[in-house]
Amino acid sequence: MQNGYNVAYRRDMFWLAGFFTLLMLAPFCMPNNYYLTILILCGLHAMHAVGLCLLVGHAGQISLGHAGFYGLAAYTSAYLSTTLGLAVGLSMVAGVVLTVLISLLVGLPSLKLKGHYLAMATLGFGIILSILFTETVDITGGPSGFVGIPRLSILGQELTTDIAVYRAVAVVLCLMVWLSFNVLHSRIGRALRALHTSEKAAQAMGVDIARFKLFVFVLSAAFSSISGVLYAHYLTFIAPVSFGFMFSVELIVMVVLGGMVSVPGSIVGAFFVTILPEFLRAFENVEVVLFGAILILCMMFLPDGLAGGWNRLWSRFRRAVHE
Amino acid sequence: MKAARWIVVLLLYLLCSASALAESIKIGAVLSVTGPASFLGEPEKNTLLMLRDQVNSKGGINGQQVEVIVYDDESDVNKCVMAAKKLLDQDRVSVVVGPSISGNTLAIAKFFSSAQVPLISCAAAEKIVRPVDPWIFNTPQLDRHAVTKILLDAQSRKYSKLAILTVSDGYGQAGRGVLKELIPAQGFALVADESFGPKDTDMTAQLTKIKGTSPDAIICWGTNPGPAVVARNRTQLGLTTPLYMSHGVASNKFIELAGEAAEGLILPAGRLVAVEQVPAGHPQKRVLEEYVANYTKTYNTPVSSFGGYAHDAFALVREAIIKGGSAKPSDIRNNLEKISSFAGTSGVYSYSSDNHNGLDENAFIMVTIEKGAWKVMQ
Numbered sequence: 041m042q043n044g045y046n047v048a049y050r051r052d053m054f055w056l057a058g059f060f061t062l063l064m065l066a067p068f069c070m071p072n073n074y075y076l077t078i079l080i081l082c083g084l085h086a087m088h089a090v091g092l093c094l095l096v097g098h099a100g101q102i103s104l105g106h107a108g109f110y111g112l113a114a115y116t117s118a119y120l121s122t123t124l125g126l127a128v129g130l131s132m133v134a135g136v137v138l139t140v141l142i143s144l145l146v147g148l149p150s151l152k153l154k155g156h157y158l159a160m161a162t163l164g165f166g167i168i169l170s171i172l173f174t175e176t177v178d179i180t181g182g183p184s185g186f187v188g189i190p191r192l193s194i195l196g197q198e199l200t201t202d203i204a205v206y207r208a209v210a211v212v213l214c215l216m217v218w219l220s221f222n223v224l225h226s227r228i229g230r231a232l233r234a235l236h237t238s239e240k241a242a243q244a245m246g247v248d249i250a251r252f253k254l255f256v257f258v259l260s261a262a263f264s265s266i267s268g269v270l271y272a273h274y275l276t277f278i279a280p281v282s283f284g285f286m287f288s289v290e291l292i293v294m295v296v297l298g299g300m301v302s303v304p305g306s307i308v309g310a311f312f313v314t315i316l317p318e319f320l321r322a323f324e325n326v327e328v329v330l331f332g333a334i335l336i337l338c339m340m341f342l343p344d345g346l347a348g349g350w351n352r353l354w355s356r357f358r359r360a361v362h363e
Numbered sequence: 364m365k366a367a368r369w370i371v372v373l374l375l376y377l378l379c380s381a382s383a384l385a386e387s388i389k390i391g392a393v394l395s396v397t398g399p400a401s402f403l404g405e406p407e408k409n410t411l412l413m414l415r416d417q418v419n420s421k422g423g424i425n426g427q428q429v430e431v432i433v434y435d436d437e438s439d440v441n442k443c444v445m446a447a448k449k450l451l452d453q454d455r456v457s458v459v460v461g462p463s464i465s466g467n468t469l470a471i472a473k474f475f476s477s478a479q480v481p482l483i484s485c486a487a488a489e490k491i492v493r494p495v496d497p498w499i500f501n502t503p504q505l506d507r508h509a510v511t512k513i514l515l516d517a518q519s520r521k522y523s524k525l526a527i528l529t530v531s532d533g534y535g536q537a538g539r540g541v542l543k544e545l546i547p548a549q550g551f552a553l554v555a556d557e558s559f560g561p562k563d564t565d566m567t568a569q570l571t572k573i574k575g576t577s578p579d580a581i582i583c584w585g586t587n588p589g590p591a592v593v594a595r596n597r598t599q600l601g602l603t604t605p606l607y608m609s610h611g612v613a614s615n616k617f618i619e620l621a622g623e624a625a626e627g628l629i630l631p632a633g634r635l636v637a638v639e640q641v642p643a644g645h646p647q648k649r650v651l652e653e654y655v656a657n658y659t660k661t662y663n664t665p666v667s668s669f670g671g672y673a674h675d676a677f678a679l680v681r682e683a684i685i686k687g688g689s690a691k692p693s694d695i696r697n698n699l700e701k702i703s704s705f706a707g708t709s710g711v712y713s714y715s716s717d718n719h720n721g722l723d724e725n726a727f728i729m730v731t732i733e734k735g736a737w738k739v740m741q
Contacts, residue, residue: 072452077445177536184488184533185440185466277470279440318445321434328397328437 052221055304063210067203076202082314083209087267089294089310090216090303091260097300099256100236104288105162106264108169111283113139113265114272115173115180118189128193132269143261151253166288173280185279192273205274216263220303297338299345308346387428388690391456393446395463398438403463406670407485408433413661414677424684436467443467451478457692460676461485465533472499481696485672488537492719500699500719502675504709506541508724509610512631514549516729522579526555528569530585534611538584554578559589567596574602586611591620598624614667618735631727633668633709640739646706654708675707
């Protein structure tokens with residue numbers, strides 16, 4: 041048992057090392073900044089996907105409010121750094137801390153709910169925040185957006201080039217993946233799996249359900265908020281449309297497409313959903329139709345997501361090699 | 364690794380210079396062809412493609428063929444950013460037209476000064492051109508011009524108390540800002556400041572509240588369908604207070620939506636809504652007639668003032684290239700600033716280094732709706 045666990049952990053760490061190397065080498069194959077921008081957005085989306093993979097795939101809780109956390113952190117950091125003139129690093133930390141606190145407040149009552157009710161509660165929360173961003177024109181700039189946010193800077197060093205931002209995003213993403221793997225391979229991870237299979241059984245075994253659920257909820261909100269502050273200071277412009285209900289749904293799509301339980305899968309899902317529309321641009325008028333069709337086909341033929349599909353392909357290949 | 368990168372850069376450079384040898388002028392466009400703002404982006408895209416074909420069939424600009432690359436941002440800010448980067452970094456266009464909406468324009472504006480490529484936006488927000496960014500221009504009339512025009516009309520009717528009713532989206536909030544600034548500045552009293560959501564289907568509550576403050580006139584600021592609901596509710600409530608609309612509803616769609624309730628409403632509009640009523644000899648007369656005739660012939664649908672914004676952007680770029688005899692991005696920018704008294708569909712443009720909108724309130728005429736048709740007021 042102990043042995044199998046170690047093997048799984050080592051495999052995940054190998055994967056992470058490979059992923060990190062790939063991310064670091066990727067820019068050298070990029071002919072221009074346009075591709076780098078896509079990769080940065082992919083990385084930012086993947087941060088949500090990793091958090092939601094823990095929440096949806098492992099703890100079995102559906103949240104439709106993560107776009108709200110994303111926006112809350114982005115707006116908080118934007119407001120503090122632009123309007124109040126605080127240092128960018130400080131504003132970013134404040135944005136994340138505030139969002140984590142709010143997610144704790146939201147999580148306390150709503151995680152007592154189950155299934156559809158939890159989805160409804162977080163959905164309501166997301167929509168309230170989205171209305172708040174739109175209506176508080178004096179603070180957020182309203183529907184036309186928040187302009188003139190200072191660029192990302194780390195320890196007083198401003199990241200002026202896209203490549204620097206990209207590296208920062210890649211490092212943060214890998215740290216999140218590392219943290220997630222460690223959580224999953226710890227007591228918490230086992231408790232979560234028990235919780236996902238049967239809440240009642242887990243409770244009977246002495247697992248403190250509410251506490252673990254809350255922990256994962258807050259952790260995923262923290263990931264989303266970090267993505268939010270990076271996004272705000274990378275783009276230097278934010279508008280409420282980016283943090284609407286549809287984005288929450290898109291995030292769930294990424295995780296589901298990735299195969300729910302697999303962290304690498306959800307990252308692949310995030311990259312896939314973000315990159316695909318860019319490649320489909322060539323098909324001008326039918327790109328939306330194609331995008332939908334590809335998603336439907338994926339779900340029909342890869343019910344356990346891109347990660348599951350890959351695993352099946354891999355094992356079939358291994359069997360073929362053995363025979 | 365570094366060597367590989369340089370080889371790629373070199374190859375790309377060769378590719379670019381090869382296409383430059385082909386002597387075509389690349390004009391990029393990021394427009395909201397689909398999504399909530401498609402009512403803006405679609406006519407804009409149609410217009411650009413039509414103008415490209417027209418210009419190319421007549422031998423291009425200065426003998427160079429024109430290539431128009433249109434990307435759809437789906438009214439989404441992230442997609443718009445990526446499309447803009449693609450136009451600048453990959454397609455290496457000389458000038459970009461669009462985006463259709465103000466938020467997207469503000470989101471991508473900063474890329475253009477570092478890329479040294481001019482952007483001519485089809486969105487109207489004042490923030491786009493004030494303060495002036497050397498690389499950013501726009502073609503639509505500003506809200507300020509529309510409000511000024513309405514207030515001049517209100518002044519001539521001796522109104523003193525005004526109420527405003529604005530939609531809570533980018534367009535409405537920008538209008539509300541200007542209204543709240545100019546109404547007191549022009550000596551009027553602002554007695555009510557109400558708003559409605561872009562998807563609301565009933566505004567009787569707001570109108571009843573406004574009625575209680577007994578204003579001399581109401582100014583409603585929004586794009587379809589909200590203002591049509593306001594007009595209908597006003598008739599249902601039996602309100603006789605005059606109602607001004609903004610130029611955001613200056614399309615036949617509004618008359619269709621509001622029906623009978625549209626009768627007698629007053630609004631500022633570009634001359635495109637009533638081309639046949641523009642007096643002969645007006646500088647815009649010829650360009651308006653040509654645009655309307657060509658557009659309706661090519662697409663079998665009526666023109667909208669939104670397509671006109673793209674028309675003017677293209678025409679201004681063409682003028683700047685002809686003027687300077689060069690399609691280099693920086694030359695286009697410099698020559699755009701030298702354009703003066705250039706008649707477009709939305710007005711007569713005079714750009715300068717401190718004015719990147721180029722229009723004034725004369726770009727608007729006051730129109731009213733009579734028997735389901737636009738009528739120019741004298």
